[in-house]
Amino acid sequence: MSLPPLPLDAIDVGLHVPDWRAAIGAAGAALERSGSTSPGYTERMVAVIEEFGAYVVIAPGLALAHARPGPDVLTEGLSVVTLAEAVPFGHPHNDPVSVILGLAVTTGDEHVHFVAELANVFNDSSIIPALAAAPDAVTVRSLLGITAPTGEPASTEDKK
Amino acid sequence: MKIVALCGVGIGTSAILKVNAERALERLDIEAEVTAADVASVKLAAADAQVILTSSELLPSIGKTNADVIVIDNFFDLDELTAKLETALG
Numbered sequence: 750m751s752l753p754p755l756p757l758d759a760i761d762v763g764l765h766v767p768d769w770r771a772a773i774g775a776a777g778a779a780l781e782r783s784g785s786t787s788p789g790y791t792e793r794m795v796a797v798i799e800e801f802g803a804y805v806v807i808a809p810g811l812a813l814a815h816a817r818p819g820p821d822v823l824t825e826g827l828s829v830v831t832l833a834e835a836v837p838f839g840h841p842h843n844d845p846v847s848v849i850l851g852l853a854v855t856t857g858d859e860h861v862h863f864v865a866e867l868a869n870v871f872n873d874s875s876i877i878p879a880l881a882a883a884p885d886a887v888t889v890r891s892l893l894g895i896t897a898p899t900g901e902p903a904s905t906e907d908k909k
Numbered sequence: 910m911k912i913v914a915l916c917g918v919g920i921g922t923s924a925i926l927k928v929n930a931e932r933a934l935e936r937l938d939i940e941a942e943v944t945a946a947d948v949a950s951v952k953l954a955a956a957d958a959q960v961i962l963t964s965s966e967l968l969p970s971i972g973k974t975n976a977d978v979i980v981i982d983n984f985f986d987l988d989e990l991t992a993k994l995e996t997a998l999g
Contacts, residue, residue: 801917801948804964807925807984815921841965842982852921864924871985872929 752827752866754898759783759828759851760886769803769812769838769846770795775830776814776851785826786853790816794851798838806840810877815852822853827863829889831881847881870894910941910998913955915963915971919947925984926962933990939998960997962990 759779766772777791793816798805806812828851835845850867870876870893883889890897914930916923923945930943946954948970955961958976965980977997983989 797917801970802966804917804966805922807922807964808986809983811985813921813925815918817918817920854920857920864921865928868925868928868932868985871925872932872987874986 752863752870752893752895753825755827755829755890755893755895756783756898757886757890757901759785759826760889761828761830762883762886762889763833764830765833766836769798769836772812772830772832772836772838772846772849773798773814773851776828776849779828779830780826780851780853783826783828785822785824785828787821787823789821790819790853793817793819793821803838803840803844806838806843806846808871808877809843810835810845810847810881811843811871812838812846812849813852814849815854818855818857822855824853825855825863826853827851827895829880829893831883831889835881848877910939910960911958912941912943912960912962913951913958913976914943914945915948915951915955915961915967916945917948917967917970919945919950922964922984923947926981929984929987929990930962930994933987933994936987936991937995937998939994941998960994 780786794814830849835847837844914923914926927945961976
């Protein structure tokens with residue numbers, strides 16, 4: 750199984766944010782823009798970190814923002830946000846965070862197929878710094894090896 | 910043998926931990942069942958588990974358990990997972 754198509758709407762590159770809440774907010778806003786979630790989901794992703802701490806920072810520099818499935822998840826989706834300046838989430842080993850993935854799933858187990866694909870991509874330790882340094886959304890998408898939805902440019906060369 | 914991959918809400922991070930733990934176990938040639946669980950279900954899921962894999966942030970949520978609790982810093986680092994599983998199971 751491969752990762753779901755990643756629309757450019759779901760990618761935000763080089764954002765300036767003051768703190769982890771704003772970073773999660775940006776990942777949530779990107780999920781909303783791409784049609785995956787409604788705003789309540791963003792608040793629930795923040796609530797997960799408030800309740801359980803910064804465990805979502807699963808690798809140096811990388812946060813996987815997510816919450817349980819719910820009515821605010823319209824369709825499964827992924828978003829990617831990179832930060833101009835990394836922000837601390839409060840993780841003892843993996844702070845500060847410069848790349849945030851937003852993950853939304855509609856049931857508890859359907860995500861497993863694309864999580865395995867995410868693991869394939871991120872088992873290469875060079876990917877997180879490469880994403881953090883990517884100049885634009887098209888580069889982020891090609892680094893992740895994700896296909897473009899129909900009608901979107903697949904590479905920087907195609908970009909109008 | 911049973912291993913539990915624990916995260917706060919039981920999706921996403923625990924699934925990544927499960928997938929990579931299975932890859933590490935394959936490297937070690939160890940047969941084990943890896944289950945993803947959330948904090949709410951960890952007592953039940955880990956009742957007969959030998960190992961719980963999780964983030965340092967979730968340690969306080971685990972409570973009393975007979976399983977070995979292994980803290981993973983980088984969920985994508987197969988070398989870290991393999992080394993820590995080898996120490997716990999070897």
